[in-house]
Amino acid sequence: MVEQLIERSLRNPMVVLLTALGLLSLGIYNIERNPVDAIPDLSENQVIIFTEWMGRSPQIIEDQVTYPLVSNLQGVPRVKNIRGTSMFGMSFVYVVFEEDADIYWARTRVLEKLNYAQLLLPQGVTPELGPDGTGVGHVFWYHLDAPGMNLGEQRALQDWYIKLALQTVPGVAEVASFGGFEKQYQLLIDPVKLQFYNLSMMDVMNKVKANNNDVGGRKFEMSDMAYIIRGLGYLKSKEDIENIALGINNGSPILVSHIGTVQMGGDLRLGIFDANGEGEVVGGIVVMRYGENADKVIGEVKSKMADLQKGMPEGVSFKVDYDRSNLIEASIANIKDKLVEEIAIVCLIVLIFLLHWRSALSIIIQIPITVAVSFILLNAFGISSNIMSLTGIALAIGVVVDNGIIMSENAYRNLSEWQNNQVSNEKT
Secondary structure (H helix, E strand, O other), X not given: OHHHHHHHHHHOHHHHHHHHHHHHHHHHHHHHHOOEOOOOOOOOOEEEEEEEOXXXXXXXXXXXXXXXXXXXXXXXXXXXXXXXXXXXXXXXXXXXXXXXXXXXXXXXXHHHHHHHHHHHOOOOOOOEEXXXXXXXXXXXXXXXXXXXXXXXXXXHHHHHHHHHHHOOOOOEEEEEEEOOOOEEEEEEEOHHHHHHOOOOHHHHHHHHXXXXXXXXXXXXXXXOEEEEEEEOOOOOOHHHHHOOEEEEEOOEEEEHHHHEEEEEEEOOOOOOOEOOOOOXXXXXXEEEEOOOOHHHHHHHHHHHHHHHHOOOOOOOEXXXXXXXXXXXXXXXXXXXXXXXXXXXXXXXXXHHHHOOHHHHHHHHHHHHHHHHHHHHHHHHOOOOEOHHHHHHHHHXXXXXXXXHHHHHHHHHHHHHHHHHHHHHHHHO
């Protein structure tokens, strides 16, 4: 079989040449399409369900949230196992699917089950799907350098300007904010005054919630003009909250300011983010989607950040904490260097030992074709260009080079023996 293949190849050099060029062209096309990353994705094919119920103990979260979710998700097709974790105020359920299951098909199936499972949860508790990213999807970290801003203003800038813009970048699953204070109106109630006016905490909560709303009305016509009637009730300041009426006492309205005070503050924090021991900062983590090209996504995120910089307040800038593209570029540069080194060494060895430049050329041609074909297989099996795969290619190049040298030397030796035999036969 091998002898016939070699014989047909020698008799049809143009077919061999066209096949090699075709494989090289197809390989180059696949190189451009192959996702580039530094770290191989070895995480499980899973969908994460996150549920928040603040103020509840882990045992209550386990009994009323985690257990009902895990129980009702058991019937999802192609699920390997389901794991649940309960902690103070939060529940996490990990639905692990088979490796060949499409992640977006899996998320859809989980959502179908959640529509029913949510009916079994306490009122006001809503489970959410986690981002469609992997455990190694954190490709870019940054924080804000804003000397003239407090942490609350920085967090507002991050949540309402930067985060929303970066989430529009193709390939970004989520931008997770960290650090700072999330601004909120805080109502501090005096229990003695609450008892004096015969009000309860639920009365105050319901009244404040009901007053934070616009009310629509009908329209009336006057002088050939139509006017829309609306009741504007959205809260815009502390004074608006203080002037909300909670009830009536001896013909006078009971206002929020009568039973407590309103202030601006930050939401409860479970941790802080410190930069190099120099103090707290505010920033974000860019999470990449499944199967995306990490190098391309990071490049587009940087481009978007450059556009956002133009609209930032004066003196505020981005500081990069983690950029995986540096590791990606180093990995790609390493295999390029190895290719150049091995091609040079092959040329030198073949020329020294064989003193035949055509033999060296045949070996050199094998290397780029072999590397290009390997990327065709990487795309076929859904493997990205990462440290492990590129290292495997670099190691395989050595085998290709060794094979080329051995085959060239063997062919050269057989040709020499054949020529010597021809000369001997002529002499005799």
